[in-house]
Amino acid sequence: MKLTEQPRVQVLLGDAQNREDQVLPITRWVARLIIPFLAAAFLVLYGEPTRTAEFFAWTIRPEMTPIIMGAGYGAGVYFFYRVATVDEWHRVAPVFLGIATFTWAMAIATVLHWENFNHSHHTFYLWVILYAVTPVLVPALWVLNCRTDPREERDSGPVLPRAVRVLGGGLGVVVTVSAVILFIFPDIMIGAWPWAVSPLTARILAGWFALFGVVNGVVVLDLRWSAARILVQSQILGFTMVLVGVARVWHNFDPSNMLTWGVVGGMTLYLCAIVVLYLGMERR
Template sequence: MPFLAAAFLVLYGLPDQTTRYFAWTIRPEMTPIIMGAGYGAGVYFFYRVSTVEEWHRVSSVFLGIATFTWLMAIATVLHWENFNHRHFTFDLWVFLYALTPILIPAVWALNRRTNPVELTGNGPHLPRAVRVLSGGIGVLLTVSALGLFLAPQLMIDVWPWTVSPFTAQILAGWFALFGVVNGVVVLDPRWSATRILVQSQILGFTLVLIGVVRAWANFDPSNVLTWGVVGGMTLYLIAILLLYLRMETR
């Protein structure tokens, strides 16, 4: 949580100061804003991990985080020369993404063995249509994200704001996290298994859309994908807000 909180404060709070305060220079501001929003949502998620007693309430998110940490570790090795090796945040970044690709899967495996997920129990269940839709979106986005990670030039050519091969792969890692956790939702029908994930996503997407307003100058309005990305995130946020309200009142 302290690592994630620090990253949130720097990347989301000072997106134009990454040269001075972060492990490498990120331009333009929209990329660090998305990263910061993700880390901010991560602070909330891991806070909830530390407070809940039932593993199934957070288990699905760990698979997405594991995927993300592995992609971050690979991107770090591939773009080693892009880092500011003299900055202490570089050491923190390397420490974090050397440790978490092992730690996160280990936490998932240990808890799955000692706290097996039972799919029965009281409480509301997600509608089947929501689970199928979430699973479909998750699979599609995961495959797309992995493809963009392997071929970042595809994103560079069409993305609504300027990205480098490094930042394209970083963004693909975030998309893969989102895709995997949405895909895993289909495996457990209970609302209690999805509630914390949805809360984290509401926070993350709200921060991103506020960031879109802050960094609108980074976008190319003539690019159709600009409206697809911004509109898609807006519709998704509205959808999960409505889902959350419906499930909480059942």
């Protein structure tokens, strides 16, 4: 008797209920599809922050904003590479909630500031397609792939110290609430931020802050270091690039603004803290 070929949809989705803690094939394929978009955004925004009028969906001034965005997309390239190659779902799952929040912020900001975009540039269409699809796609992948989660703690190596979970979770909540407020009321940011921002760029930056806040708040709900490891690696990469960018465009900052030292000092302190955390946990 001839066996029928598995439907293509079943091959992509797999049998989630029988794939304990596995990254589904469709999640891997979407990760591979997203990487080139993020890599292109990284090259333009981080590599050529003064030329967004030529190469990006809208003109961004000054350079520090595209540098932060580019660093975020660069860290995203690494994260989605790990999604495409890692075996266990719990190692990447918490970050998906932060990315979902971020994509919704980008989509809403695009609608609110439609007139600010360069509608004749091909990157505008790529931006619109990306943030029309991902606000639905990313949460759907998270829900679908979470069916592989056995929902029980297993012996998977070292666990995060309680102090780290409390501090990380508290920071995540504070940053997320602040990001929501800044997104709704961008004038707060416009009046106080260390470098010049517009209503659009204020909301874009608030979206990045929300991503950071949500992943920090969610990842500490899982005791296992293995659930935080890839996130921490991505954050080390992203914050390092941001601080290198600060040195590149220090002229964008207002040294007389106390928030300048708060923002730069806070990022430096956070980077040092997660490097220490990473080295300490990897030795266990």
